[in-house]
Amino acid sequence: MEKLTILPRVHERPHRRYQHPLLRVALVLGLIIVSGYAGLLMAFQAPNSRTSCPKVPIDAQQIVDKCANLDIQPSPPADFYTRKQSDRYVPGTKPVLIKNASIWTGNVDGVEVVLGDLFLDKGIIRAVGEVPVHMLDDLHHVTVIDANGSWVTPGIVDLHSHLGDQSSPKLSGAADTNSRKGLVQPWLRSLDGLNTHDDAYMLSISGGVTTANVLPGSANAIGGQAFIIKLRPTAERSPSSMLLEPPFTFNGSGIEEVQPPRWRQLKQACGENPSRVYSGTRMDTIWAYRQGYEEARKLKTKQDAYCAKALTGQWEGLGDFPQDLQWEALVDVLRGKVKIQNHCYEAVDLDGIVRLTNEFKFPIAAFHHAHEAYLVPNLLKKAYGQTPAIAMFATKARYKRESYRGSEFAPRILADNGIRVVMKSDHPVIDSRFLMHEAQQAHYYGLPDNLALSSVTSTPAQVMGQGHRIGFIRIGYDADVVLWDSHPLAIGAIPKQVFIDGIAQLQNPTVISKPEALQHAPKTPDFEKETEAALKYDGLPPLEPRESISSAVVFHNFSSLFLYNEDHVEQVFAVETYVGPPQIAVMQNGRLSCVGSSEACSMNLDMNTRTIDLRGGSVA
Structure with a gap:
């Protein structure tokens, strides 16, 4: 046998192409990457098949990405605040400069007012107060509006509307607001019934409304998904083109979530409406909620277990991602990705939903209508997550039993308790x-x-999750603004112009000059006692009249007087056509006893007479 001779290893001279130090580093890094990839493949192998090749699915990267993003919370894209134009910008739209305006910005808790100019360009607000000179270099391309001190506000945002789904004119079978197919139907979408030919869009715009949250109706415990729209007509003329930040990319019917995710909206309801439509009770409604959310909870648990394996490379036998089109919206609720707008009136219903939120761990964005919410502020604060806002009517109440304890003082009482207040239209219940x-x-x-x-x-x-782009006048926000003929809170205030995405919406608007007194926020009465009574009497203060403290009441400084004459009402006095001494109207024992000058009516007066200055008002 030949003797095996072990010779010393001779290191070959490296090939010239590997001599450069940078190339050596690249080679080493390449070996590390290859080694790491090999290790990753080893990790992907099933526990009992170390010697076999791992069965990694071809779409593994997509699965990993989906799982990694499951619980990411909605937000605007990272570069949103550096944008130079809106995603809704219409090419060819001219810039707009509004000069000499009183600009209510919505900032600093709504107390900030900026006196100056406002510049709109490419669908966004470019400057507030002072406009840099370089923005106006091409001034001949800019539409200039001199506001002469008039008020400018952000466009009105309607949190609760049925525009497009409950259209005007009201035609038989044209309403797509409610489904009668079940108490819990989170798979339905208001977008699928949105009519672009609703005559109310332009009417609402003429009142300053620029954005609306179009909700399904309240016949169901869960009526379906809501969608936020801008009201202006689009060149595409489709419902999808009206959407503001849709949560999906709409290819096909569309449930492909964009990243980062955008807020979704869901309509829920409790109380009389679902009970009446489905001949059930509040007990049936709450059980339907719990049953639906339990289905969603079980699906979420399956998804989480699936992703726990996918993210650790356990591909063997993993199968497809668990999903169900019927329940995916409620799963997103449990993941904190949905703003729930909840129709709910009475304390018993508010309490039921508050308990539901804590059982399944999800927040409510706002309770709508909520006529008894002002009576139970501490209950609202027990809801899971942030205290819900209250979206309500100002004075519309007592139209059915569950609305009977509504109070015109509710917005103030809620605000005093630190609860956010939203006024909404429920269009067409109130024309928005x-x-x-x-x-x-x-x-x-x-x-x-x-x-x-x-x-x-x-x-x-903010309540609908769009406070990063609408609702305020800030640089970079959408160019949705309203120019008013008087202070917006003055009764009768109307828009002189409305801009949506920087585009003027009113064609040849009629503008009437308003007196200086209407250019300021109106002074309001002291309703302290009435507010206390609303709470003391649980929303039903006594309505008996108080005894008169005087034998007569005199009205003066009125501009017109109307009296009933047999079968009709006629105007018997108008200040603009009257020549003579100031007129007074004397009321005694519930009747009009005298109209004329103080001298002519002196026999009807005594020392206890009460005098009321009507400040140009009317007597009827």
Whole structure:
């Protein structure tokens, strides 16, 4: 046998192409990457098949990405605040410079007012107060509007509307607001019934409304998903083109979530409506909720278990990602990705939903209508997560049993308890053209002016998850603004112009000059005693009249007087056509006893007479 000779290893001279230090580093890094990849493949192998090749699915990267993003919370894209134009910008739209305006911005809790200019370009707000000179280099391409001190606010945001789904004119079979197919139907979508030919869009715009959250109706415990729209007509003329930040990319019917995720909206309801439609009770409704959310909880648990394996490379036998189109919206609720708008009136219903939120761990964005919410503020604060806002009417109440304890002082009481207040239209219940009038009434009954204006602009924008782009006048925000003919809280205030995405919406608007007195927030009465009584008597204060403290009441400084004459009402006095001494009207024992000058009516007066200055008002 030949003797095996072990020779010393001779190191070959490296090939010249590997001599450069940088190339050596690259080679080493390449070996590390290859080694790491080999290790990763080893990790992907099933525990009992170390010698076999791992069965990694071809779409492994997509699965990993999906699982990694399951619980990421909605937010605007990282570069959103550096954008130079809006995603809704219409090419060819001219820039707009609004000069010499009183700009209510919504900032600093709604107390900031900036006196100056506002510059809109490419669908966003470019400057507030002072406009840099370089932005106006091509001034001949800019539309200039001199506001002459008029008020400018963000566009009105309606948190609760049925625009497009319950269209005008009201035609037989044209309403797509409610489904009668079951109590819990989170798979339905208001977008699928959105009619672009609703005549109310332009009417609402004429009242200053620029954005609306179109909700399904309240016949169901869960009526379906809501969608936020801008009201202006689009060149595409489709419902999808009206959407503001849709949560999906709409290829096909569309449930491919964009990243980072955008907020979804869901409509829920409790109380009389679902009970009446389905001939059930509150017990049936709450059970339907629990049953639906339990299905979602079980699906979420399966998804989490699936992703726990996928993210650790346990591919063997993993199968497909667990999903169900019927329940995926409620799974997103449990993942904190959905703003729930919940129709709910009475304390018994509010309590039921608060308990539901704590059982399944999800927040409520706002309780809507909520006529008894002002009576139970501490209950609202027990809801899971952030205290829900209250979206309500200002004075519309007592139209059915569960609305009977509503109070015009509710917005003030809720605000006093630190709860966010939103005024909404429920269009067409209240024509959203007059949504600002709801804020005006809430202010009259005690809601501070900053919160009243916020209740139809910045607060609903934040509640629906869009406070990063609408509801405020800030640089970089959408160019949705309203130029008013008087202070927005003055009764009768109307827009002189409305801009959506920087595009003027009113063609040849009629503008009437308003007196100086209407250019300021109106003074409101002291309703302290009435507010206390609303709480003391659980929303039903006694309505008996108080005894008169005088034998007569005299009205003076009125501009017109109307009297009933047999079968009709006629105007018997108009200050603009009257020549003579000031007129008074004397009421005694519930009757009009004299109309004329003080001298002519002196026999009807005594020392206890009460005098009321009507400040140009009317007597009827």
